Amino acid sequence: MAEPLLQVQDLRVEFPARRGPRVAVDAVSFDIAPGEVLGVVGESGAGKSVTGAAVIGLLDAPGRITAGRILFDGRRIDDLPRAELRRLRGRQIGSIFQDPLTALNPLFTVGDQIVETMRAHLPLGRREARQRAIDLLAATGVPSAAQRFDQYPHQFSGGMRQRVVIALALAGEPRLVVADEPTTALDVSTQAQVLAVLRRLCRDHGTAVMLITHDLGVVAETCGRVAVMYAGRLVEIGPVAEVLDAPAHPYTRGLLDAVPTLAGERERLPQIEGTMPAPDALPAGCAFHPRCPRRMARCSVERPPLLAAGERRVACWLHVPEGPA
Amino acid sequence: MTPLIEAIDLTKDYALPASWLGRRGPRRLRAVDGVDFAIAPGRTLALVGESGSGKSTVARLLVGLETPTRGSVRLDSVNVAGTGASRIPRGRMQMVFQDPYASLNPRWTVGEIVAEPLRELGLLRGAAAVDARVAELLAAVQLAAGDAERWPHQFSGGQRQRISIARALATEPSFLVCDEPTSALDVSVQAQVLNLVKDLQRRRGLTCLLISHNLAVVHHMSDRVGVMLAGRIVEMADRRDLFTRPAHPYTRALLDAVPDVRRARSSRDPLPGDAPGPLDAPAGCAFRLRCPHADARCATERPPLLEVRGTAVACHAVHEGRL
Numbered sequence: 001m002a003e004p005l006l007q008v009q010d011l012r013v014e015f016p017a018r019r020g021p022r023v024a025v026d027a028v029s030f031d032i033a034p035g036e037v038l039g040v041v042g043e044s045g046a047g048k049s050v051t052g053a054a055v056i057g058l059l060d061a062p063g064r065i066t067a068g069r070i071l072f073d074g075r076r077i078d079d080l081p082r083a084e085l086r087r088l089r090g091r092q093i094g095s096i097f098q099d100p101l102t103a104l105n106p107l108f109t110v111g112d113q114i115v116e117t118m119r120a121h122l123p124l125g126r127r128e129a130r131q132r133a134i135d136l137l138a139a140t141g142v143p144s145a146a147q148r149f150d151q152y153p154h155q156f157s158g159g160m161r162q163r164v165v166i167a168l169a170l171a172g173e174p175r176l177v178v179a180d181e182p183t184t185a186l187d188v189s190t191q192a193q194v195l196a197v198l199r200r201l202c203r204d205h206g207t208a209v210m211l212i213t214h215d216l217g218v219v220a221e222t223c224g225r226v227a228v229m230y231a232g233r234l235v236e237i238g239p240v241a242e243v244l245d246a247p248a249h250p251y252t253r254g255l256l257d258a259v260p261t262l263a264g265e266r267e268r269l270p271q272i273e274g275t276m277p278a279p280d281a282l283p284a285g286c287a288f289h290p291r292c293p294r295r296m297a298r299c300s301v302e303r304p305p306l307l308a309a310g311e312r313r314v315a316c317w318l319h320v321p322e323g324p325a
Numbered sequence: 326m327t328p329l330i331e332a333i334d335l336t337k338d339y340a341l342p343a344s345w346l347g348r349r350g351p352r353r354l355r356a357v358d359g360v361d362f363a364i365a366p367g368r369t370l371a372l373v374g375e376s377g378s379g380k381s382t383v384a385r386l387l388v389g390l391e392t393p394t395r396g397s398v399r400l401d402s403v404n405v406a407g408t409g410a411s412r413i414p415r416g417r418m419q420m421v422f423q424d425p426y427a428s429l430n431p432r433w434t435v436g437e438i439v440a441e442p443l444r445e446l447g448l449l450r451g452a453a454a455v456d457a458r459v460a461e462l463l464a465a466v467q468l469a470a471g472d473a474e475r476w477p478h479q480f481s482g483g484q485r486q487r488i489s490i491a492r493a494l495a496t497e498p499s500f501l502v503c504d505e506p507t508s509a510l511d512v513s514v515q516a517q518v519l520n521l522v523k524d525l526q527r528r529r530g531l532t533c534l535l536i537s538h539n540l541a542v543v544h545h546m547s548d549r550v551g552v553m554l555a556g557r558i559v560e561m562a563d564r565r566d567l568f569t570r571p572a573h574p575y576t577r578a579l580l581d582a583v584p585d586v587r588r589a590r591s592s593r594d595p596l597p598g599d600a601p602g603p604l605d606a607p608a609g610c611a612f613r614l615r616c617p618h619a620d621a622r623c624a625t626e627r628p629p630l631l632e633v634r635g636t637a638v639a640c641h642a643v644h645e646g647r648l
Contacts, residue, residue, distance in 0.1 A: 043511035044482075157599045158376075187375035187538065192582040192595035214511065217541075217584030244586055256586060258516035260545035262568060263587045268523070269516035269545065275481050276511075 003074075004031035005208045006055065006176055010068035013050050013059065015279075022279040024050045024063065026232045029306070034175065035206040037199070039223035039240065041213060041255075043276055047232040048212045052178045054078070055210065056095050057085045072176070091121040094169030098181040100161035103168070104153040110137075110164050111149035114171050121172035136167045140197050159190030166197060170207075180212040195222050216259055220244055228252050231276055231287035238312020248314040251288045286317070294318060327402065328363035329532045330387070330500050334396035335360040335406075337382055354603050356382045358556040359396070361630075364549075366499075369526065369533040371543040371564075373579070374553035377602030380536045383553075384504045387534060388418045400500065415446045416496025423505035425485035429477040435488055436473030439463065442495045462491040466521060483514030487521065494525065501526075504536040519546060540583050544568055552576045555611035556603050562636040572638040574648065575612045610641065618642040 011028045014021040025047040032038045040048045053059045055070060057077070070078040077088060089095070097103055105113060114133040118124055124132065130149070137145035140163040153161060162182060169177055179198070183191040199222055201207055211223060219226050219240060227237040228249065236249040247253040257270040274291045277283060283290055289299040298317050306315040337357040357379045364370045372380040385391040386406065387398055398406035400417065419442075422428040429438055439459045443449050449458060460470040466487040477485060486506060493501060503522065507515040523546065526533060537543050543550055544564065551561040552573065560573040571577045578596040598615045601607065610628050613619035622641050630639040642648035 043513060159599050187600060188540070188582045189375065189578060189596045190599060191584070193597070195584070196595050215584065216512075216586045220586045221584040255512055258513050259586060260516075260519070260539075260541040261585055261587050262541055262544050262580065262583060263585065266545070268520050271516040271520055272513040273517075275483065275514065 003033070005034050005073055006032040006210070007071040007074075008051070008055065008068070009071070011051065011054060011065065011070065012067035013047075013054055013063055014066045015063045017280065019280065021066075023282075024232055024279055025054065027306075028068075028229070028232075028234050030227050030234065030237055032176065032208045032210055034208050035202055036225065037202055037209040037211055037223045039211050039213060039219035039226040040229060041216060041219055041226060042229035043214060043255075045231075045276055045278070046229040047279075048229050049180050051229070052095075052180050052210060052212045056089055056093055056178050058089075058095070090117060090174070091172045092174050092176065094172065094174035094177045096162075096165055096169045096177060096179040096182045098184050100158065100165045100185070101153065103165045104161065106153055109150050109152055110156070114164075114168055117168055117171040133167070133171070136170060137164070139201070140164075140167045140170075141193055142167070159186055159193060162186060162190075162194055163197065166194070166201075170201065173205075174207065176208045176210070178210045178212070181214070182211070183218065184213070184215070191218075198222065216244065216256060228255070231282055232279055233287060234306055234313075234315065235288065236312065236314045236316075237306075238310075238314075242310075242312055248309060248312065248319055249288075249316045250292050250294050250318070254291075254293075286315070326365045328399075329366040329401065330534075331363040331399040331402075332360055332383070332387065332396070333399065335383065335386055335393055335398065336395040337379075337386055337391060338394040355556055356603050357386065357393075358603075360553075360556075360558055362551055362558070362561065364500075364532050364534065366532050367526075367530045368548045369535055369546055370549045370551065371535040371537060371547035372551045372553055372558075373537055373540060373543050375538060375579075375600040377555070377600065378553040379556040379603065380538075380553050381504055384420065384502045384534060384536045388420050388502050390420075416442060416448065417498050418500045418502065419493035419496065419498040420502040420504065421486070421489050421493050421506050424509055425482050425489055426509070428489055429485055431477050433477075434473065435463070435468075435475055435477065435480075438477070438488060439473070439491045439495055442492060446496060448496060458495070459491075462495055465494065465525065466491045481514070482510050483517055486510065486518050490518075490521065490525070494529075497529075498531070500532045500534070502534045502536070505538070506535075507542065508537070508539065515542075522546070540580060541585070552579070555601050555606035557611070557639065558630060558637075559612065559639045560636065561630070562638075566636055570636075572633060572636050572643050572648075573612075573640050574616050574618055574642070578615070610639075616642075618648050 009029050013025040014023050042048045065078050111133055115129045118129045134145045134149050142148055142163050183194050202209055223240050226240050226243050228235050230251050236252050254272040272291050285300045285302055286304050289295045304315045304317045306313045309319050336359055338353045338355050341352045341354050374380045386393050393406050397404045436459050439462055440455050443455055449455050459473050507518050535546055547564050550564050550567045551558045554575055560576045571580055596615055601611050607614055609625050610623045613623040628639045628641045630637050633643055
């Protein structure tokens with residue numbers, strides 16, 4: 001396997017609150033290699049967006065990293081001074097958010113915004129940058145890119161705007177893109193187009209992508225590996241084919257079963273009872289044990305570590321044969 | 326079987342303000358255009374479509390939140406459209422809305438919320454009778470009787486959606502409209518709510534109209550499915566037929582675009598362009614600009630919805646046997 005581009009090691013993110021800190025992300029570790037798409041899935045509040053924000057150094061105040069490290073290309077980036085982090089972001093790390101409208105400035109043409117971002121990061125002249133911006137828009141699937149270059153964001157439909165946002169994220173030719181629910185606000189046929197663009201960019205440019213989503217179908221279509229988060233922790237991570245075909249963690253299994261699909265007939269959807277606990281009300285032991293159909297005595301006492309099982313890692317006592325790890 | 330509810334030539338226009346310089350005069354937007362369907366008692370019809378297809382407007386027309394520009398809505402063969410909610414037999418139709426955070430009054434307790442339709446329609450006399458009914462309704466949606474004293478903000482999204490369902494069931498409606506009931510919910514919670522709606526439907530013989538953009542949810546919940554595009558139904562079929570042999574090229578493309586965990590990763594080419602809304606639909610067939618089978622006729626003549634092998638489909642290529 002190629003040398004990882006991004007390494008997240010034992011990451012812990014806390015939000016101070018009156019009754020002690022709320023731990024939003026705890027002991028999360030994963031790598032992403034160049035050209036790889038890692039899916040990060042989980043339900044609202046699982047910590048997936050906070051993890052993404054930590055990677056790009058844009059944690060909402062007062063949240064902060066209280067343990068662990070983030071390495072980019074072997075270099076530590078979680079403790080960089082603001083100015084240096086800014087340079088890294090945009091140049092080396094691009095980001096795409098759910099709502100394309102908030103990411104674009106309504107007062108400038110789409111082309112100006114891309115050119116400005118490019119010239120902030122790359123040594124390019126005006127004319128050269130313009131040509132590259134048009135090429136980039138075309139590459140993300142914006143038709144008649146040269147004409148649309150001079151239009152304003154409100155003149156674009158939702159799907160086209162999200163392509164502009166992708167073009168903007170790629171303007172500095174980043175080596176890593178963090179995409180947080182990039183297609184959630186889009187219609188299915190538009191979503192398929194945008195995902196195809198992301199896949200192609202990865203393949204052609206070797207860009208690494210961290211794709212945060214709640215949609216397991218999107219993961220199945222787009223990602224090579226997937227990390228499943230629950231209550232701020234990783235419960236399972238591994239190759240998509242393995243994890244989705246034969247989930248090892250009961251939460252992954254439950255999530256997969258609960259999704260209605262176009263294949264097969266089921267009278268009822270198997271449901272996971274209850275809801276995910278809030279970060280300040282985590283149960284002892286495994287955070288999933290109160291909802292787990294396969295819980296054992298040990299699960300309510302001891303927290304399972306994330307242990308390797310073949311090509312994947314799983315945090316569940318079912319997969320630890322005997323004794324303490 | 327006589328349908329419980331029918332939409333006949335249902336059409337809704339909205340007036341758009343004239344452009345600032347007044348060069349173009351007032352325009353109108355036809356959000357729903359000649360929609361017909363009937364739902365038999367105890368059955369579920371789903372309307373699917375992308376944003377701007379008019380599916381939510383159909384839902385609002387049906388329950389009387391909007392007045393149709395043309396056409397009618399018949400409940401048990403009686404026309405109830407045209408004069409707003411007042412002509413709808415009291416409480417026989419109810420609606421569950423998409424956003425469980427916006428559809429519950431934050432200043433009312435759950436008990437007050439669920440009891441409101443009962444009080445409003447004067448269906449029960451005496452506080453004790455109302456309280457007993459509220460407890461019964463909360464039990465039906467798997468909430469505790471004590472939850473009546475609590476406030477909406479104390480509940481999660483899935484629980485709030487169950488409160489909306491309890492409120493909708495208060496008047497013992499025979500027809501329930503669910504507009505994207507689970508699209509604001511996480512998957513594990515979505516499964517809880519979908520199972521609940523299915524159980525309630527079976528137990529109470531409810532007739533349902535489900536509005537959704539999620540084809541997998543529609544596949545799981547419905548008996549019949551109508552596919553909407555730019556205000557019209559372009560295909561209507563029994564669920565199994567629609568999902569196993571979709572006829573309209575738009576339906577095929579939609580089904581193809583759904584990312585599915587149980588399907589292999591594909592390298593298929595996605596449909597180009599965006600779904601046209603009511604303002605930018607081309608003349609002729611609304612789908613023709615994205616359609617690989619479009620020809621000269623599609624550009625001029627709007628295809629009617631015709632029955633072909635048990636499926637109603639509006640497509641010249643299908644009608645001509647080209648597809």
